Amino acid sequence: MYTMFRTDKERAVIFGEYMIDRRATVRATAAAFGVSKSTVHKDLTEQLPKLSPKLYREVRGLLEENKEQRHIRGGLATKHKYEMASNK
Template sequence: MFGNDRERAVQFGEYMVSQKSTVRATAAAFGVSKSTVHKDLTENLPKISAVLYSEVRKILEENKEQRHIRGGLATKHKYENINNRTGI
């Protein structure tokens, strides 16, 4: 699928920037683990492309700031669905 680690890191970075996606969504799109994506983006990409890394870093920080909100909404929807099925 990928030529090497350098290519893979760049592909992950370009995808994340173009889609404004999360690490989880990027991993799903490429069929790899979240840890692979995160490691490539945070450890390998800065050595390859500082410009792309700075764009990715902004998205990672934004996602980090929003994760508590996303988690809360996911929990809310989970319990709404449970209540709707049970008729409560």
């Protein structure tokens, strides 16, 4: 887990780079840095466009991709949950 950031601006860029490097979700990024999903999302959508428009465009694309796949991941998680329960 990562912790201290010098500034909120630095944090927004670090979140963006982390997500792009790892193709991570907002939830995974929040967990890695020990912050809330709201903090990650707010930094990415409010701070990052002003600080690094190019990085923001990449992150925005990843956010859209994750949003489109959300229902698939949710369905797989539910399937896995019931498979695990039936194996007990």
